[in-house]
Amino acid sequence: MKFIQRLSFYLGGVSIGLIFLVFFLTGKRTQCTWFPESRVLADIGKKSIRLSPELRENLVQKDIDTLSIQLILKYGDVNFSKSDTDASPCKFYHISGREELSNTTLWVKNCERYATVEKIIYNDND
DSSP states (O other), X not given: OOHHHHHHHHHHHHXXXXXXXXXXXXXXXXXXXXXXXXXXXXXXXXXXEEEOHHHHHHHHHTTOOHHHHHHHHHHOEEEEEEEETTOSSSEEXXXXXXXXXXXXXXEEEEOSSEEEEEEEEEOOOO
């Protein structure tokens, strides 16, 4: 078999595979979480979020709402050096906000079925 024939068979198989991927896997919400930070945030995002009673009182006093908390839990930065990942049965994570929420930090208790936001820390750099 000549090189041109082998190349044509190879390109034909690749094109059939690409067509299969485009038609059958389009629209699915699949994502790959490769890094530990994105794995933690994805795991917390799948669970129901609870707020501690102290946090509910704190939300009334400060200018932060539950939408801001959800944005931090989705797009925040996990600080593993301040987190307690060996705790049992629930792990504690230190998650900092990005951009306009950069002065806000959450302590999150990540259990098997739910995640609880235990505390909010405001870093006033004014």
